[in-house]
Amino acid sequence: MYFDLLMQMKKQLGQINVWLDELTTYATSRSFDPNVLLTARLSPDQFAFVRQVQVTCDMAKYAASRVTGKEAPSHADDEKTIDELRARVTATVTYLETFKAEDFAGAATRKVTTPRWEGEWMTGHDFFLEHAQPNFFFHFTTVYALLRHAGVPVGKRHFLGKVTRHKPE
């Protein structure tokens, strides 16, 4: 199930690049530079757009690496353009694609910690459900909210991505 949840996270993360395409199209139609969005904030004491995208990527990355005990690629967090953010999203999606369901054997009870927790730890199960998922969706939805607030024409369909719905029988 962790694997299924991670693949869902991967799909959602990939939607950010769909949104960034919509941003670029919108910016062209309105003759503004899409990179002005990088510093946008919903509140002056929230992370700016660029950081929201970086953290969304990292939350998905750590959801995978920390509960499986695998190495995570490090990123310099030095993106300065929408194109560089697109590449960051793509790199993270590519990393998530290296995971298989069997990597999550034992994940539920693995001890997970982060550099900021000074030795405190969570089980892999609690980390995934209480920390990784809510944090991922927090930053993911904030990226979307910043685009909506700026007038970019994205909707629920762009948010959800492809959904597995079957025709009536």
Place this chain on the structure above:
Amino acid sequence: MYFDLLMQMKKQLGQINVWLDELTTYATSRSFDPNVLLTARLSPDQFAFVRQVQVTCDMAKYAASRVTGKEAPSHADDEKTIDELRARVTATVTYLETFKAEDFAGAATRKVTTPRWEGEWMTGHDFFLEHAQPNFFFHFTTVYALLRHAGVPVGKRHFLGKVTRHKPE
């Protein structure tokens, strides 16, 4: 696992009432009526605050009822004050508390549909992961974003709620 995910959703949903308390305190300190938030929007073509809270409640409710095949209580969506929204959140949390892990036996393969899908359907598994969870977090985070945008002093701690972290051994 669906049950664990639902209980996590229940915990998150309950945090909205913590945020509404912060809103009320903030509004008092700044001498404004907290109910003015009800019509706030991040974008003119997004749902207003009141509707974002209602839909967050419904997404959690339907995550529970539709994948288990149980009846869901209906709500009139007529909340007109922050206090009424608080009661709506509490009613939904109380409904979610009636569920047990065994209610989710067979949930993965259950056929799930909604009145708007004209007979189309999803498996319970896909509905939970691809539809219910992302939609829940979408509206939940939008509620939070509207409060942050309005200056209400809530932070990540208020967003996540209580997290199960253990002391170093």
